[in-house]
Amino acid sequence: MNAVTRVMSKFRLAVVQLQVSSDKANNLSKVRRLVKEAAGQGGKVVLLPVRRSECFLSFFSKYAEKIPGETTQMLSEVAKENKLHLVGGSIPEEDGGKLYNTCAVFGPEGELILKHRKIHLFDIDVPGKIRFQESETLSPGNSLSTFDTPFCRVGVGICYDMRFAELAQLYNRKGCQLLVYPGAFNMTTGPAHWELLQRARALDNQTYVATASPARDEAASYVAWGHSTVLYVLTLHVCGPTPDLQYLADVRQQIPISSQRRDDLYAVTAVQQGSG
Numbered sequence: 001m002n003a004v005t006r007v008m009s010k011f012r013l014a015v016v017q018l019q020v021s022s023d024k025a026n027n028l029s030k031v032r033r034l035v036k037e038a039a040g041q042g043g044k045v046v047l048l049p050v051r052r053s054e055c056f057l058s059f060f061s062k063y064a065e066k067i068p069g070e071t072t073q074m075l076s077e078v079a080k081e082n083k084l085h086l087v088g089g090s091i092p093e094e095d096g097g098k099l100y101n102t103c104a105v106f107g108p109e110g111e112l113i114l115k116h117r118k119i120h121l122f123d124i125d126v127p128g129k130i131r132f133q134e135s136e137t138l139s140p141g142n143s144l145s146t147f148d149t150p151f152c153r154v155g156v157g158i159c160y161d162m163r164f165a166e167l168a169q170l171y172n173r174k175g176c177q178l179l180v181y182p183g184a185f186n187m188t189t190g191p192a193h194w195e196l197l198q199r200a201r202a203l204d205n206q207t208y209v210a211t212a213s214p215a216r217d218e219a220a221s222y223v224a225w226g227h228s229t230v231l232y233v234l235t236l237h238v239c240g241p242t243p244d245l246q247y248l249a250d251v252r253q254q255i256p257i258s259s260q261r262r263d264d265l266y267a268v269t270a271v272q273q274g275s276g
């Protein structure tokens, strides 16, 4: 049975935007409180933002953890306590002497469903504005990451991954109805592209898209744009935090681009599915 045929038409998605600091214990206790609050309001899938360390490469090795490790153990407990799917933002992961930017996803029994390692590293140079070279510190992941909930199939990316239309297209081909991107755009690219990219991914793929950012902290050396987006969707409207899978199915039927693709003329294919 695939995700499309077994949907419960609506569910509540919660996106947590919190002020993230370098105080790990404080971040984790805020997460615990906010996920409980989201569950109390009917949240069945909860999306957390990237940790601040995503933005501070020098902190990456300092805060890196194994998975499972302290943070993911706590996220697993929180998912289990609240009986929901938890998309655990992203944390610095150390594995085999390499560092990754990794999003761990947990199910309602606290089980680790997957870990998505950021595939596209944020290496940009906008003169006078922002230069960032994640590849000097991090290694890229090599796998696509999707998971099933009782509501829909979900595709996972982290931050810069959202710029790559091909990834979202492949998730669409794999049956995803919701794409989630924990992220922390900056004050240069955020205003210009953060929302536009979400709309583009949603429109091209006729999927829901959700993003979670740390709250803006003007005192930080990397100021995140913030603007976690509850959901942008589809062709005609921006919706609230309740994805309506029936609406999505209707739009896909009304404007049936997935069956109208010219697979005889072009293709987007995954070349390999490595580990990590």
Ligand SMILES: NC(=O)CCC(=O)C(=O)O
Pocket: 054, 122, 158, 159, 160, 161, 163, 184, 185, 186, 189, 190, 193
């Ligand atoms: N850390 C990131 O991936 C930031 C991505 C970003 O800001 C962008 O403009 O893309």
